[in-house]
Amino acid sequence: MIYLDYNATAPVSPEVFEAMQPYFIEEWGNPSSSYRFGAKLKTVIEHARAQVAELIGAHPQEVIFTSGGTESNNAAIHAAFKANPEKRHIVTSAVEHSSVLNYCKSLENDGCRVTYLPVDREGLLNLADLENAIAADTAVVSLMWANNETGVLFPVKEIADICRARGVLYHCDAVQTAGKVAIDMRKVQADYLSLTGHKFHAPKGVGALYVRRKIPFTPLIHGGHQERGMRGGTESVPLIVGMGKAAELARKHLPDYDKKVRPLRDALEDGILSSIPNTELNGHKTQRIVNTTNITFHGIESEALLLLLDQAGICASSGSACLADSDEPSHVISAMKPKATGGRQMVRFSLNETNAATEMEAVVGVVCRAVKDLRD
Secondary structure: OEEOEOOOOOOOOHHHHHHHOHHHHOOOOOOOOOOHHHHOHHHHHHHHHHHHHHHHOOOHHHEEEEOOHHHHHHHHHHHHHHHOOOOOEEEEEOOOOHHHHHHHHHHHHOOOEEEEEOEOOOOOEOHHHHHHHOOOOEEEEEOOOEOOOOOEEOOHHHHHHHHHHHOOEEEEEOOOOOOOOOOOOOOOOOOEEEEEHHHOOOOOOOEEEEEOOOOOOOOOOOOOOHHHHOOOOOOOHHHHHHHHHHHHHHHHHHHHHHHHHHHHHHHHHHHHHHHOOOEEEOOOOOOEOOOEEEEEEOOOOHHHHHHHHHHOOEEOEOOOHHHOOOOOOOHHHHHHOOOOOHHHOEEEEEOOOOOOHHHHHHHHHHHHHHHHHHHO
């Protein structure tokens, strides 16, 4: 198998699995217990919290553990609206993850006003549109760091600066960014930032939400006193330990990530675009995370091509895994190229530093043959 869908999920690394194991079998107590067998696990959770905080340049007390990116995104937007109940407007973009867009739709059903900022043909945002969209009743701006389908990067520092100057809370979905791009919350003045572990070799089912100190926060999930009262529910210690260890490893490997992955991505991308006619890159050539390429194969349905790739042992996707069962064209490509039909004719390849140059050569060959078969 050649796996090229790392934006969907990544395997748990052996070091992460090893770190988690004792907390399934030996140290299985409840951290909220008063006796030592359980209570000592609070220290373990705090160590993991510090590891995640270090990955993003934050203070450990600014990190809340969640069940994943979807919960983190929902919790941040929920908290922003609770902080300013008289403000009923949110600014987001047309290319956000479904967990943001669908939450915004639910807000619209509740009478809130949502502004969906457009992007240009390369997936880039116009900051003037953001400036013009912010109004007196804007409760929060929610704009992602890296797009999950195209890898296109938004200028998050500038977005944060605009929001701060206008006195508006800023939430950033950084799910696709952690482990691929350096994150330093001391430089990017976002108020909330969402992460999920399974994108950087932690297990599925655990994520984190960064909440800047002194920024208001009302829990989305009410329960006991866990997470300093900011997220109820008994902590999943093994998963939290796994995310902490994965964050530590991601930080360690980050300096070499670009130089390992970019040449592989470029070889795959250039090989396909130069060898197959009527193909088109979706997304800015350089302003994107280095592991992602999204290509339209004009005249070919995505699912037909993906089926042939799957039969050859190659894993890729037609966009977000969260929308894999949807019959709708990609909302991201449709927003970038509204007059085109490419939303049903694109394939996303997303790589990792464990991929090899020989795999890229093999994939280019298989894609060329599959496209020829489908077009003949």
